[in-house]
Amino acid sequence: MDKAVSTKSERGKTAAANRLERPSRAEAEEAVRTLIRWAGDDPTREGLLATPGRVVRAYEEWFAGYNENPRDYLKSTFEETGGYDEVVVLRDIRFESHCEHHMAPIIGRVHIGYLPRNRVVGISKLARLVEVFARRLQIQEKMTAEIASCLDAVLKPHGVAVVAEATHQCMTTRGVHKPGVTMVTSRMLGVFRDHAETRQEFLAAVGMRGAIHGNGSG
Ligand SMILES: [Zn+2]
Numbered sequence: 001m002d003k004a005v006s007t008k009s010e011r012g013k014t015a016a017a018n019r020l021e022r023p024s025r026a027e028a029e030e031a032v033r034t035l036i037r038w039a040g041d042d043p044t045r046e047g048l049l050a051t052p053g054r055v056v057r058a059y060e061e062w063f064a065g066y067n068e069n070p071r072d073y074l075k076s077t078f079e080e081t082g083g084y085d086e087v088v089v090l091r092d093i094r095f096e097s098h099c100e101h102h103m104a105p106i107i108g109r110v111h112i113g114y115l116p117r118n119r120v121v122g123i124s125k126l127a128r129l130v131e132v133f134a135r136r137l138q139i140q141e142k143m144t145a146e147i148a149s150c151l152d153a154v155l156k157p158h159g160v161a162v163v164a165e166a167t168h169q170c171m172t173t174r175g176v177h178k179p180g181v182t183m184v185t186s187r188m189l190g191v192f193r194d195h196a197e198t199r200q201e202f203l204a205a206v207g208m209r210g211a212i213h214g215n216g217s218g
Pocket residue numbers: 099100101102103104168170171
């Protein structure tokens with residue numbers, strides 16, 4: 001019985017590994033040629049000849065986050081904080097991501113706050129953390145929650161607050177065509193969730209006082 005179960009799970013693992021196996025660069029370029037034909041153009045005409053190669057290289061940049069472990073950026077922390085026990089806020093961290101429903105760009109800003117417990121992290125590391133999660137296929141709600149829970153798990157602060165504001169090109173350039181619409185998501189953990197005053201202090205620092213309540217995501 002045990003043997004049968006483990007064989008089945010081995011087979012399951014192999015199937016999963018096959019699904020995630022990366023195609024070759026040539027296969028990826030061929031897929032772009034297919035999409036060019038789908039759009040109605042001729043991938044063999046001169047202006048489009050080098051396009052598949054460029055698109056595949058652009059994908060390496062846009063989706064570089066799959067090759068990185070976000071926790072790596074939070075490894076080095078500073079413990080000499082001189083008794084600093086107030087909220088740390090980093091606002092207006094620009095990000096570029098892609099929605100997992102249309103693979104269209106999501107462009108916006110993330111604001112991060114945390115109340116340190118003995119150790120702080122370099123501010124550039126917070127920006128890198130945002131990049132790792134942004135450079136994947138995303139939905140904004142998930143990205144906001146992932147940034148918050150990673151910071152919370154690694155730094156173990158008294159609380160974490162993350163707000164993201166972004167425009168989704170799948171909404172502005174297609175579908176309902178609503179330019180100028182910004183989506184706001186937030187994730188509040190620890191003191192930011194439990195204490196309205198701390199939450200308001202953070203929201204005021206990022207210019208969003210009163211905009212968000214303490215119910216986690218939304
Ligand atoms: Zn979309």
